[in-house]
Amino acid sequence: MNRIVNFAHRGASAVCPENTMVAFRRGLELGATGIETDVQMTNDGKLVLIHDEKLERTTTGTGYVKDHTLEELQKLDAGSWFGRDFGGETLPTLEDLLQLLQGQDIILNIELKNGVFLYPGMEEKVIEAVKAFNMSEQVLLSSFNHYSLAYCKRLAPEIRTGILYMEGLYRPWDYAATIGATALHAYHYAVIPEFVSEAAEHGVDYHPFTVNDPERMKVLLEAGVSGIITDYPDVLAKLLAAKGV
Numbered sequence: 001m002n003r004i005v006n007f008a009h010r011g012a013s014a015v016c017p018e019n020t021m022v023a024f025r026r027g028l029e030l031g032a033t034g035i036e037t038d039v040q041m042t043n044d045g046k047l048v049l050i051h052d053e054k055l056e057r058t059t060t061g062t063g064y065v066k067d068h069t070l071e072e073l074q075k076l077d078a079g080s081w082f083g084r085d086f087g088g089e090t091l092p093t094l095e096d097l098l099q100l101l102q103g104q105d106i107i108l109n110i111e112l113k114n115g116v117f118l119y120p121g122m123e124e125k126v127i128e129a130v131k132a133f134n135m136s137e138q139v140l141l142s143s144f145n146h147y148s149l150a151y152c153k154r155l156a157p158e159i160r161t162g163i164l165y166m167e168g169l170y171r172p173w174d175y176a177a178t179i180g181a182t183a184l185h186a187y188h189y190a191v192i193p194e195f196v197s198e199a200a201e202h203g204v205d206y207h208p209f210t211v212n213d214p215e216r217m218k219v220l221l222e223a224g225v226s227g228i229i230t231d232y233p234d235v236l237a238k239l240l241a242a243k244g245v
């Protein structure tokens with residue numbers, strides 16, 4: 001990745017219901033050059049894009065994603081919680097998003113939500129889908145479950161991985177290297193600007209999340225991050241344009 005990637009977090013989630021097709025499309029319209037999304041698994045082993053393990057916050061359903069079939073989940077409304085205009089949005093599958101981005105110069109960051117439930121077989125299914133769309137180079141896998149990322153690396157060494165973390169890890173670029181990860185998806189308060197260039201010297205990209213304050217974006221850009229994950233890709237796009245990058 002040479003350019004600074006503007007990742008729309010769950011799509012353009014400030015203005016659209018997160019992790020829906022309308023949010024992903026809007027993210028691209030607002031200048032995102034990357035999309036971040038969250039994947040969970042249904043009880044019939046399908047990959048569905050939703051942040052929470054449970055359905056209540058962002059859909060008309062109840063209970064856990066893992067206890068429903070994809071067919072059941074696709075009947076739910078995943079938009080009206082956000083606003084009346086979005087009624088009728090449904091939960092996308094990973095394949096829906098791969099199809100949207102295939103052939104576009106956009107990085108897709110797939111966050112495997114396998115920290116609470118381990119979803120055995122999820123890694124294989126995600127990688128199989130990415131390969132079926134021939135998008136290994138376009139995809140970056142991340143997770144708070146680093147065992148899972150190590151496993152992904154063994155399954156598909158050619159697909160990039162990024163470690164998600166919340167706290168001030170010591171030399172996280174060294175740690176990332178132990179599982180073959182080349183990106184640090186750090187909670188942005190855990191990023192110490194002075195160390196960003198050291199990570200870069202070790203071939204590791206910082207992609208802090210979730211940065212919505214333009215002043216904080218500026219500090220991180222100045223420090224040399226390789227990308228930023230934001231709910232406001234339009235705000236970041238303006239800053240990047242002003243910097244000419």
Ligand code: G3P
Pocket residue numbers: 009036038051111142164185209210229
């Ligand atoms: O991938 C960055 C960020 O999405 C991680 O946290 O909870 O928003 O999925 P969360």
Ligand code: MG
Pocket residue numbers: 036037038111
């Ligand atoms: Mg996420």
